[in-house]
Amino acid sequence: MRALPVGDRALLVEVSSGEAAEALHAELLRRRAEGSLSVREIVPAARTVLLDGLEEPARLAELLPGWEIPPLSARADATVEIPVRYDGPDLADVAACWGVAVREVPEIHAAAGFRVAFCGFAPGFGYLTGLPQRYDVPRRATPRTAVPAGSVALAGPYTGVYPRSSPGGWQLIGTTDAVLWDHARVPAALLSPGTRVRFVPEGCS
Numbered sequence: 001m002r003a004l005p006v007g008d009r010a011l012l013v014e015v016s017s018g019e020a021a022e023a024l025h026a027e028l029l030r031r032r033a034e035g036s037l038s039v040r041e042i043v044p045a046a047r048t049v050l051l052d053g054l055e056e057p058a059r060l061a062e063l064l065p066g067w068e069i070p071p072l073s074a075r076a077d078a079t080v081e082i083p084v085r086y087d088g089p090d091l092a093d094v095a096a097c098w099g100v101a102v103r104e105v106p107e108i109h110a111a112a113g114f115r116v117a118f119c120g121f122a123p124g125f126g127y128l129t130g131l132p133q134r135y136d137v138p139r140r141a142t143p144r145t146a147v148p149a150g151s152v153a154l155a156g157p158y159t160g161v162y163p164r165s166s167p168g169g170w171q172l173i174g175t176t177d178a179v180l181w182d183h184a185r186v187p188a189a190l191l192s193p194g195t196r197v198r199f200v201p202e203g204c205s
Contacts (some may be wrong), residue, residue, distance in 0.1 A: 003061035010052040011061055017047060018129060018157065019072070022117050024049050025193060027069050044118040044193050072115070079196040082161065084152050084159070086201060088172035090140070094154060097137045106201055107174060108135065114159060114197040117130035119189070124181030125152075126191035133157065141168030150176045152199070159199075161191075174199075 001024075002014045014022050025044040028051065031037035037060075040053025054060060086106035095102040114130035131154075139155045144167060147153070151162045153170035160170060163180035180190050191197065 001065055003055060003064050005061070006050070006052075009054050009057060010050065011047065011050045011054060011057045013051065013064060015047055015049070018117055020069070021045065021049055022115065022194075023069050023072050025118075026072060028068070031195065045120070046118065056120050057188070068152055079113075079198050080190060081127055081198050081200050082152075082176050082178045083202050084176045084199045085176040086110075086174040088152065088174045090171040091173055092172050094137055094173055098135055109159070109173065110199050110201050112199075114199070116191045116195040117158070117194050118193050119191070121160075122163055122166060122181075124189045124191065125160055125196070126180075126189075126193075126197075128159040128191075128197055129157060130197075131157065131159065137171050139169040140171060147172065148175070150178070 004012045004014065006012050011081050013024065021044055025042060028037060028042050028049065032039055032042065036157070038055055039051045041050070042051040046129055091102050091105050095105050098105065098108070100108070104106055109131070112130040114128040115138070116126040117129045119126050136157050137154045146166040147162050149162055149164045151171050152174035153162065153168065153171050155170040161176060161180055162168060178190065181188055
């Protein structure tokens with residue numbers, strides 16, 4: 001773990017893996033909730049966590065390496081269920097990459113329990129982890145100029161749902177009518193870091 005100063009009131013904490021970043025993010029949230037950590041914003045990314053609005057960032061940078069960061073809890077937190085039609089144009093490519101039949105891709109994907117590791121790319125877009133490493137898939141060699149809103153997609157170790165139409169190079173395996181970002185909703189984003197997610201094939205419970 002390495003803590004780098006960002007301006008006068010922030011730290012960027014670098015860790016060794018995505019799992020370590022998720023665990024650190026959860027621990028920081030816990031400490032802020034109990035009142036032992038005063039910080040305005042906690043923003044996770046793939047292998048970093050940004051802490052902004054700190055009173056004594058240098059002091060926290062000294063203490064962080066000595067913290068015991070527990071692994072992510074497996075407790076049954078509230079789960080966001082996202083209905084999905086596994087009708088994506090890249091199902092066959094993903095099946096070939098996984099070495100399974102096309103019909104098995106939805107079964108494997110829907111059986112996994114996901115967690116939002118971090119958000120980015122577009123408002124409402126969450127990077128979800130949960131598939132075993134053997135199911136990592138490469139991005140498409142040629143990105144699409146327009147991916148439809150609601151597309152359920154894979155890239156590397158992540159699953160994501162496009163909240164709006166945009167260019168993209170992820171492998172498309174399905175579609176959903178779930179609204180990922182709604183200005184009229186509080187909060188506007190359906191998914192936030194730490195949220196647990198389950199994909200439910202339409203017609204199943």
